[in-house]
Structures are given as structure tokens and as C-alpha cells.
Amino acid sequence: MVSVFTRRIIAYVMDFFVVSAFVWIIAYLLSLIVRPGDYYSVYQSMLIISPILTLVYFILCEKFFGASVGKSLMYLEVKSRNGYDINWAQAIVRNLTKIYWFPILFDWLIGKILKKDRILNEITRTVVIKEI
Template structure:
């Protein structure tokens, strides 16, 4: 399986993880809300989802080098000089993931410009590498 295919699978897995976090967050929030206005919690999602997505991707990629999905696919985010990425790189490379759809344009622009990666990976000087599987 190619690195691109693994990244797609990892991204889908991360979507499920973030969705689970949102369900937990909405449940906890609903405990503090009026039972007659329970569906009002969903009106906050357009503001809360981007924050949770950015925190999830930025924290895990900076601290662990990979999100849950990337770790499952044995992938890791690195600086192009093979160092751990900085906080700025981790934040900037995930900006197109805020609402899930802009990542497609990020990838497409990268392909149009003949880059091997997403355009934000080129700008932030980061790359996703395969790490060896240890049994």
C-alpha cells in the first residue's frame, strides 16, 4: 500500500476519532443544559469542531509525531530534515483540516504544482514518512 493510500485510511480513522470526541463532548455538555433545549448543543458545533480538530491534530502530531490514524498505519510526521516538527509547523500543516473538505483542495493544488505532497506540507517543510513495524 502506498503512503498516499495509508494517509487516506489514517485520515478516515482520525475522522472517526474526532467524531467520537465530539459525541463525548456533546454528551457532557448536554448534562449541563436544560432538557427542553437539548438540541441547542448542536448550534455550537460550527465553532467547537474546528477547535477540537486543530487541538487533536496539532497536539498529537507535535507530541507523538502521529495522530491515532497515522499511528495505526505506521506513519509519522517529520520535518524535511528528519526532525520532530515544531508547534508552528504542526498548527500550520493542519489548517486545511478544520472543516474536513479543504484538505482535498490542499492535496489537489499540491498535485497541480507537481509536488509529491499537500501544498501545506511543502509550505511548512514537513513530510509524512513510513515507520518500520516492530513485531
């Protein structure tokens, strides 16, 4: 049986592909509008679009559906520790480190050193559980 931690890693990789697809679509549409044929500006805009879209994706998915696409495919769900769905503040704070890949590693590593879950899960009092 696969652990929740392994499922979370697989879900994060899946979500990376989902967000990447959205980023490429938006970047392509922007390139058609802003400067057709200037692909360098598209790559520059991706540095701005990607973290914003990643943050918006995780916040909206977890607030409205309780899970991102990757978490849903891995049968995981984000809940508040009291058993209720997460609120806006919890959704925003717990996903701050997902803007880029390296902050989430520090979030996880500090949590492991302190013998806890991710630090932002501890701060927001949220937990990732297997769906029933």
C-alpha cells in the same frame, strides 16, 4: 503493498471517527450542563466544537507523538524534512486545512497540480513517512 498516500487517506478516515467520538462526548456533557433536554443547542454547539477539537487533536498528536491515532495505526509519522520532530509552528500550519474536509481537498489538489505534496506540507517543510 499499500502506498503512503492510500495509508494517509485511511488514517484520515480513522481520525475522523476518533474526533467524532470526542465531539459527541463533549457535546453530550455540555448538553447536561447548559440545557438538559435541549438537543438542538447541542447540535448548534457541535458546529463550533468540531473544528476547534479537530485542530487541537491533530496539532497535539503530531507535535507530541509525531502522528495522530490514524497515522499510528497505519504506521505513518510526521517529520520535518531535516529529520527532526516537527515544532509548534509546523504542527499548527500543516493542520489548518483539517478543520473541515473540503479545505484539505483543495490543499491536496493544488499540490498535485504543482506536482508536489500537500501545499501546507511544502510550506512547513514537513513530510509524512512510513515508520521503520
